[in-house]
Amino acid sequence: MINIAINRKSSGMIQSFTISGHAFFAERGNDIVCAGVSAVSVGAINAVHTLTGITPEIEQNEDGFLRCVIPVNLPEETNEKIQLLLEGMVVSLQTIEEQYGQHIKMTFKKQEVE
Template identity: 80%
Template sequence: MIEITVTRNKSEMIQSFAISGHAFFAERGNDIVCAGVSAVSVGAINAVHSLTGVTPEIEQESGLLRCIIPEHLPDHTQEKVQLLLEGMVVSLQTIEEQYGQHIKITFKK
C-alpha cells in the first residue's frame, strides 16, 4: 500500500508530505496507481519550483518521496505554493477514492 502523510502547520498550511510504499495494484511498469501518485506528486514539486522559484527539500529513494517546504516564505509566494500543494492533495484524494485499497492519505499537524 502507498501511504501518504501530509503535515500541516497551525495555520493549516502544508509544511511537508511523505509518500512511501508500493500500491501492488499491478506488476511493476503496469501499476497505474503508482504511476498516478508519482506523476501527481513529482508534478506538484516541479510546479512549485518552476512557478514560484521555491526549491523544496527533497528526499527520494526507492519507495520513498519526502518533500519539505522552506519556512518563512513571502506571503504571496506561500499562497502560490499552497495552492499548488492543495491541488496535489485533491488529485491524490481522487486516486484514493477509486483505489482506496492501494493508497491511504493521512493528515497530521
C-alpha cells in the same frame, strides 16, 4: 500499500508531505496507481519550483519513498502560490484514493505549535 502523510502547520498550511510504499495494484511497470501518485506528487514539486522559483527540500529513494519539505519564512505571496499548488496535489491524490482505496491511504497531521 502507498501511504501518504500530509503535514500541516497549526495554521492549516502544508509544511511537508511524505509518500512511502508500493500500491501492488499491478506488476511493476504497469501499476497505474503508483504511476498516478508519482505523476501527481512529482508534478506538484516541479510546479512549485518552476512557478515560484522555490526549491523544496526533497528526499527520495528507489523504494518508493518521497519526502518534500517547504522552506519556512517565505514571502506571503509566494507561500500562497505554493499552498495552492500543494492543495491541488492533495485533491488529485484524494481522487486516486477514492478509486483505489485498497492500494493508497492518506493521513493528515497537524502540528500543534509553529
